[in-house]
Structure formats: structure tokens, C-alpha cells
Amino acid sequence: MTEADSVVMKLKQRLLADRKRIEEELRTLVESESSESAGESMGELSMYDNHPADVATETFEREKNEALIRNAETILKRINMALESMEKGTYGVCRECNEHISPERLEVLPYAVTCMTCQERSERKT
Secondary structure, eight states, X not given: OOHHHHHHHHHHHHHHHHHHHHHHHXXXXXXXXXXXXXXXXXXXXXXXXXXXXXXXXXXXXXXXXHHHHHHHHHHHHHHHHHHHHHHHTOTTBOTTTOOBOOHHHHHHOTTOOSOHHHHHHHHHHO
């Protein structure tokens, strides 16, 4: 086994652990969202009884939870894509320029799909 293979195996184990952790977090967030929705349906019939600050807090918490769910789903999708690319043998190759993504970048962000140069170019455009 080459050093590169060893690094990929290490990153694969990390991705698998991250996937498990994020799936658990996502499950908790979705359950929290469901229980809050059920609680709201059993709660007060009118928003007029609530203080505006209470309504704002509830709205903020609901929107924050939805954003956390979307973020977890996005990261989970990227992790799964990275694991699939490992199986195909295309892991660590930039999808923009087809050059290798640096091992340092993959250590920091193991589901990265672009090299730093292409990532920086993309960020400058937006």
C-alpha cells in the first residue's frame, strides 16, 4: 500500500465517522422539528395571545433549525459524493481543472471537490 493509499484510507474512515455523526445530528434536528410542529398544533389557537417577542423567538428558532437541517443535508450529500469518488478512484481530483487536490486541503475538508486555486477563483466570482 502506497502512502497515498494510506492517506485515502485514513480520510475514508474519517468521512465514515463524520457521516455517522451528521446522520445522528440530522435525525435529532428532524425529530426536534417534528415535536415542535406537533406542540404548535396542540398549542394556542391564536397568535394574538402570544407576546410579539415570543412569536419572534419561536420563528427564529424554527428558521435556525431549518437552516441547520439544510446544512447537515448538504454536508451529508458531499460526504457521500466523496465516498463514491473513492470507490470510483477519482477522489482528490479537482472537478474544475482535473488536477490533484492537495493532501493538506483534503485533511481540512475531506469532501472538497475543488483545489484551492479553483475554489478561490469561484469565490472571487461570487
